[in-house]
Amino acid sequence: MTERIETVVIGGGLMGSAAAWQLARRGREVLLLERFEQLHHHGASHGTTRNFNVGYTQPHYLELVTEAGRLWRELESESGADILDLVGQTNHGKGVPDDHADILRAHGIAAEWLAVDEARERWRGIAFDTKVLYTPDGGRLNPERAIAAFQAVAVERGGRVRHGARVLRIGEMSGGAVEVVTEGETYLAEQVIVTVGGWTDKLVGGLVSYPRLIVTQEQPAHFAVTDHEADWPSFNHVRALGDPQYDYWHSNIYGMLTPGEGVKAGWHAVGPHVDPDDRSYEYEPKMMEHLRRYAREYLIGTDPDRFAAVSCTYTTTPDEAFVLDRRGPIILGAGFSGQGAKFTPAIGRVLADFVTEPEAKPIPAFAADRFGTAVKGW
Numbered sequence: 079m080t081e082r083i084e085t086v087v088i089g090g091g092l093m094g095s096a097a098a099w100q101l102a103r104r105g106r107e108v109l110l111l112e113r114f115e116q117l118h119h120h121g122a123s124h125g126t127t128r129n130f131n132v133g134y135t136q137p138h139y140l141e142l143v144t145e146a147g148r149l150w151r152e153l154e155s156e157s158g159a160d161i162l163d164l165v166g167q168t169n170h171g172k173g174v175p176d177d178h179a180d181i182l183r184a185h186g187i188a189a190e191w192l193a194v195d196e197a198r199e200r201w202r203g204i205a206f207d208t209k210v211l212y213t214p215d216g217g218r219l220n221p222e223r224a225i226a227a228f229q230a231v232a233v234e235r236g237g238r239v240r241h242g243a244r245v246l247r248i249g250e251m252s253g254g255a256v257e258v259v260t261e262g263e264t265y266l267a268e269q270v271i272v273t274v275g276g277w278t279d280k281l282v283g284g285l286v287s288y289p290r291l292i293v294t295q296e297q298p299a300h301f302a303v304t305d306h307e308a309d310w311p312s313f314n315h316v317r318a319l320g321d322p323q324y325d326y327w328h329s330n331i332y333g334m335l336t337p338g339e340g341v342k343a344g345w346h347a348v349g350p351h352v353d354p355d356d357r358s359y360e361y362e363p364k365m366m367e368h369l370r371r372y373a374r375e376y377l378i379g380t381d382p383d384r385f386a387a388v389s390c391t392y393t394t395t396p397d398e399a400f401v402l403d404r405r406g407p408i409i410l411g412a413g414f415s416g417q418g419a420k421f422t423p424a425i426g427r428v429l430a431d432f433v434t435e436p437e438a439k440p441i442p443a444f445a446a447d448r449f450g451t452a453v454k455g456w
Contacts, residue, residue, distance in 0.1 A: 079263060083109050086258050086267040087156035087431050088281070090116070090421055091123035092221055093411050094273035095228035096426025099153070102237035104434055109267075110229065110237065111260065113244035117222050120354070122273050122391050125221060128419035129335040130162060132187050132216045133169050135178065138443050140185045142424045149423030150219065150375050157227035159264070165335075166311040167216025168197065170206050170324070173316035173330070178211050181381035203308035203341070203379025208324070218312050221419055227352045228426075229237050245281065246330045248272075248408075256407050269433050273411040276354035276391045286405045288446040289395040289411060295352045297361035298344025299369060300336055300386045310335035315376065327370050333377070341380050343373060347392050347416050359389040392416050396449075400425070404432040410446065 085101055087094045090112025101108040114120055134140050150162040169178070182189035190212050192200070197210040229239045231260045246259045248270060257264040272282055276293040312334035317324035333343035348433070350362060366387065373382035392415035395401060401412040402425065411425060418425065431438040442448065 080266060081263065082266045083107055084267070085109070085269045085271065086111060086256075086265055087271040087273065088248070088258070089273035089275065090225070090229065090239065090241065091121055091273065091275060092225060092422045093414060093425055093429070094271065095225045095232070096422045097411070097429040098232040098237050099228040099273050099423075100133045100237070100426045100430035101433060102235035104430065105236070106434060108232070108234065108237045109265065110239045111243040111245055111258070112239070115241050116229070119389075121164070122393065122415050123221050123419070124390065125223060125388065126223075126339070127334050127337075127342055128366040129167065129222050129314070129332055129334055130164070130217045130219045130420045131167050131312065131314060132213050133167060133178065133182065133189070133211060133314070135175065135181050136442055136443070137185070138185065140182070142421050144185070144187070146421045146424040147215065149427065153224070153227055153231070153423055156231045159223045161224050161227065162219045163219065164215060164217040167213045167313070167409060168201065168206075168311045169211040169314045169316060170197070170208050171316035171330070172208055172318035172321055173452040174208070174211055182213065187213060188215055196426065201309055201311055203303075203310055203377065204307050204313065205376045205378050207376070210338040216312060219419065223423065227344065239253055246284070254407060266408065267407070269407045269409060271409045271411065271422060271429050271433070273429070275412070275415070276393045278393065278410070278412045282408065282410065286408055286446070288403070288410060288412065289400050289449055290396075292394050292396075293350040293354055294347040294392045294394070295359075296346060296390055296392050297358050297366060298342055298388045299361075299366065300340035300342050300388065301337070301373045301380035301382060302340050302384035303379060304381050308379040310341060310379075317450070326371060328330060330367055330369060331372060339386065341377055342388070343369065343377060344388075345369065347394050347398070349392065352391065354391055357391070360387070361387045368445045399448075400444045401446055402428050403440040404438070405446070409433065413418070
């Protein structure tokens with residue numbers, strides 16, 4: 079059976095769900111296809127916490143995260159779900175630039191420097207090693223609630239969502255339509271939004287060109303809280319390369335309290351390269367040993383010997399910036415891992431704009447051809 083439809087979104091994680099929400103609230107016909115069940119653990123969008131870190135320095139990220147903060151509240155209002163919790167964000171470490179607070183304030187984002195003693199008094203579960211950049215409008219968000227809310231509101235507004243609908247292939251048909259073939263149905267779509275994370279190369283590799291995507295298996299952990307009276311902000315700990323203080327670090331550290339599970343902490347984008355259909359879901363022992371050492375030294379309100387490992391995939395580009403672009407009827411969203419979650423509703427807006435606004439142009443930093451790649455057309 080073949081069905082004609084205006085827009086098919088492939089991939090029902092955070093980004094695809096946000097795109098479907100944006101299209102449905104604009105009154106557009108949209109079908110979201112997800113190969114797994116809702117809230118599965120095979121990709122990058124599962125779990126109940128992500129940092130909502132507003133502490134960027136580049137204008138395009140600052141503009142996008144400001145928009146995302148407003149849109150998260152709109153989603154909460156439309157769905158009734160509590161998603162964004164502004165517990166504050168702290169950035170510390172010798173790698174945080176001295177002009178960071180000035181940059182944020184210039185973009186209308188509240189920011190202040192706190193001395194080490196003041197920060198330790200406020201958040202006694204963390205052993206801060208330098209002055210701390212505090213942004214009260216940062217915090218954490220719940221991606222599982224967000225996915226469910228995006229999809230529920232999209233359906234309420236006339237969109238359709240299908241789980242367990244694996245897309246086997248997509249291809250061009252005469253007249254510019256795109257054939258989307260699943261295990262049980264075939265769709266002819268005017269546009270297709272592809273947001274499938276680590277499966278991007280398997281689905282559209284060879285159809286369009288885009289920056290190289292690197293798929294890794296990341297292994298953060300939740301450490302049991304021992305100081306139950308401590309307050310916990312979301313945090314980033316930024317190393318200075320070459321400083322012996324950080325000689326065992328694999329990357330910068332991120333983290334936040336996950337209520338009911340512990341304090342989550344992890345290395346950033348340094349896990350082993352994997353095939354998303356063939357991975358172990360097991361942590362790399364040496365990296366976990368070093369993560370536990372980090373918890374022992376800096377997360378002093380936790381027990382580094384009581385932890386629950388987490389497994390997820392990252393999909394990143396060489397410059398760690400996103401891919402948000404359109405080539406003919408194919409709209410691609412990829413490379414979000416490690417920092418994309420906070421921007422989700424704004425990314426959904428960008429993807430939807432490519433559908434509804436024929437003259438929409440990509441943000442240059444996220445263009446598919448930003449490395450000079452000759453992008454294939456249809």
